[in-house]
Amino acid sequence: xxxxxxxxxxxxxxxxxxxxxxxxxxxxxxxxxxxxxxxxxxxxxxxxxxxxxxxxxxxxxxxxxxxxxxxxxxxxxxxxxxxxxxxxxxxxxxxxxxxxxxxxxxxxxxxxxxxxxxxxxxxxxxxxxxxxxxxxxxxxxxxxxxxxxxxxxxxxxxxxxxxxxxxxxxxxxxxxxxxxxxxxxxxxxxxxxxxxxxxxxxxxxxxxxxxxxxxxxxxxxxxxxxxxxxxxxxxxxxxxxxxxxxxxxxxxxxxxxxxxxxxxxxxxxxxxxxxxxxxxxxxxxxxxxxxxxxxxxxxx
Amino acid sequence: xxxxxxxxxxxxxxxxxxxxxxxxxxxxxxxxxxxxxxxxxxxxxxxxxxxxxxxxxxxxxxxxxxxxxxxxxxxxxxxxxxxxxxxxxxxxxxxxxxxxxxxxxxxxxxxxxxxxxxxxxxxxxxxxxxxxxxxxxxxxxxxxxxxxxxxxxxxxxxxxxxxxxxxxxxxxxxxxxxxxxxxxxxxxxxxxxxxxxxxxxxxxxxxxxxxxxxxxxxxxxxxxxxxxxxxxxxxxxxxxxxxxxxxxxxxxxxxxxxxxxxxxxxxxxxxxxxxxxxxxxxxxxxxxxxxxxxxxxxxxxxxxxxxxxxxxxxxxxxxxxxxxxxxxxxxxxxxxxxxxxxxxxxxxxxxxxxxxxxxxxxxxxxxxxxxxxxxxxxxxxxxxxxxxx
Numbered sequence: 225x226x227x228x229x230x231x232x233x234x235x236x237x238x239x240x241x242x243x244x245x246x247x248x249x250x251x252x253x254x255x256x257x258x259x260x261x262x263x264x265x266x267x268x269x270x271x272x273x274x275x276x277x278x279x280x281x282x283x284x285x286x287x288x289x290x291x292x293x294x295x296x297x298x299x300x301x302x303x304x305x306x307x308x309x310x311x312x313x314x315x316x317x318x319x320x321x322x323x324x325x326x327x328x329x330x331x332x333x334x335x336x337x338x339x340x341x342x343x344x345x346x347x348x349x350x351x352x353x354x355x356x357x358x359x360x361x362x363x364x365x366x367x368x369x370x371x372x373x374x375x376x377x378x379x380x381x382x383x384x385x386x387x388x389x390x391x392x393x394x395x396x397x398x399x400x401x402x403x404x405x406x407x408x409x410x411x412x413x414x415x416x417x418x419x420x421x422x423x424x425x426x427x428x429x430x431x432x433x434x435x436x437x438x439x440x441x442x443x444x445x446x447x448x449x450x451x452x453x454x455x456x457x458x459x460x461x462x463x464x465x466x467x468x469x470x471x472x473x474x475x476x477x478x479x480x481x482x483x484x485x486x487x488x489x490x491x492x493x494x495x496x497x498x499x500x501x502x503x504x505x506x507x508x509x510x511x512x513x514x515x516x517x518x519x520x521x522x523x524x
Numbered sequence: 525x526x527x528x529x530x531x532x533x534x535x536x537x538x539x540x541x542x543x544x545x546x547x548x549x550x551x552x553x554x555x556x557x558x559x560x561x562x563x564x565x566x567x568x569x570x571x572x573x574x575x576x577x578x579x580x581x582x583x584x585x586x587x588x589x590x591x592x593x594x595x596x597x598x599x600x601x602x603x604x605x606x607x608x609x610x611x612x613x614x615x616x617x618x619x620x621x622x623x624x625x626x627x628x629x630x631x632x633x634x635x636x637x638x639x640x641x642x643x644x645x646x647x648x649x650x651x652x653x654x655x656x657x658x659x660x661x662x663x664x665x666x667x668x669x670x671x672x673x674x675x676x677x678x679x680x681x682x683x684x685x686x687x688x689x690x691x692x693x694x695x696x697x698x699x700x701x702x703x704x705x706x707x708x709x710x711x712x713x714x715x716x717x718x719x720x721x722x723x724x725x726x727x728x729x730x731x732x733x734x735x736x737x738x739x740x741x742x743x744x745x746x747x748x749x750x751x752x753x754x755x756x757x758x759x760x761x762x763x764x765x766x767x768x769x770x771x772x773x774x775x776x777x778x779x780x781x782x783x784x785x786x787x788x789x790x791x792x793x794x795x796x797x798x799x800x801x802x803x804x805x806x807x808x809x810x811x812x813x814x815x816x817x818x819x820x821x822x823x824x825x826x827x828x829x830x831x832x833x834x835x836x837x838x839x840x841x842x843x844x845x846x847x848x849x850x851x852x853x854x855x856x857x858x859x860x861x862x863x864x865x866x867x868x869x870x871x872x873x874x875x876x877x878x879x880x881x882x883x884x885x886x887x888x889x890x891x892x893x894x895x896x897x898x899x900x901x902x903x904x905x906x907x908x909x910x911x912x913x
Contacts, residue, residue: 233744236739348760357795444760447734447736450734485731485741486740486741486744490740491703
């Protein structure tokens, strides 16, 4: 009979928690990019993840494209969906208020989900793991090779985004829109183009999250809403708008869920995450990395 | 010819075709039967095969001349798994469409929402959902007069698993369940019946219906070293949990699934992780494996052949519940016609009805009609079901 030591168990919970948390973190980063530029919460963020997974299944499994081609093709297609979302739903709104824009994203998420249901049906789909399914055993804990892909892509996204926002002119322009859209347009930044770019960017990140998580957790058309809720929780926990906050928030959420389910009670898994979220917001309403002064200026 | 003329002509042609096609099937009136399934939404994996099965059966019956020379007119509404919509649909079927009987809904929740209507309008209802509460009024401790159901109950599935485990000499088990109605009800029965079979439950773990990972729960179970794991869930979670189980190298602890695992799609989705997994299934899932002298061999083989030929997809056991429900009602209609009270009496006295999920024997005290023998223990071998030893 198999047995496992307590250390091994805790290590296993941490590994699982960090992997699940990485997915939450990627969704949270997507929320933040759009929030920073537009001050809205894009409720279709979870649908980007779902589309990433399902389009990848289509290109890689059904069409038979090799992984190295299917991956960028999927990201490109989902980015296109993000661009279309902005052009068809966000941009045309004549007198945009935060509320009307948010409602438009909710409508878009329902539409995307419905379309995905028509295209792929209601069954979950599987994707082969990128580098096999032979688990690696460390300290009695089992690590799937796919876990490294998920965590690795989160790290990659963080590095690329940091470089983008701090070293490139477009990135800086986007940050300027986040700070003050009126002033940004006065110095010649095309704010509408930056909004478009933010949707494209967060769609791409959503797609990466979907592609990397599907080999672990399968993907079906209505997975998006749950991921959006968890990702939103992570973004709020870390402080809306803060990228380090999104990553830390996501990882904390994932690890708490996993440890709570393993050590205390699996029935209250979601409750632990929410209790921690409420607790943090109670003492620091702007989130761990959020700035109360900045959040006062924001309309949402 | 102008565009308008073309339009007028083609409309006339269409009507003519309609008129010509109509009289080809000359029926003397129709028997209306209503059906409510969760055809779309989260629980469409139940309602979709049920709808397809019911439509296929109605077509088959009508092609063979209908019932007593009358057409079987099937009216299907989609509940989307929503209790309010199910309630409205059944109300509409009874009051506006004036059906003789109703089959469905697909879920225990939606069924419980409509059982009061069956009593109020005195219309027989044959539910396709699992919970015994659908036919049993807990408050008054008696059978609901107008309601029947075709699926096996959780109790029977648990009894079938425990009986099998007893035979194998297992008495230390871990329980996992999803926190939906199905999981909670199964978990309740697993816990309730355990002492009677001498089972010791060393772990009782839960997960959400949309969870993406159950490694934490399984790791905890691994630490408790049970002899087997019994998992109660439906949908994608029961596949994810299997993969986690295999990834964690826990295959030395045999895995038992509920009867909710009854679809070959699940074996395929598990990508090899379902190998060696046990579950209790109705005869319909394993038609081709049944010995020739099995009472259900003929009906299940016929259903499988018809369904796979018509829809070109693997048979799901859930469709079998609709088969049982509609055939029971059709039998009653044939015997007594469209008289609601007589249909009810006929159903209640049905004995030895050979269906997809068992041989039904109803009585005034039993509106389920099945017992634990309606389940065979099945094990996954080489990517397909095999009867367990």
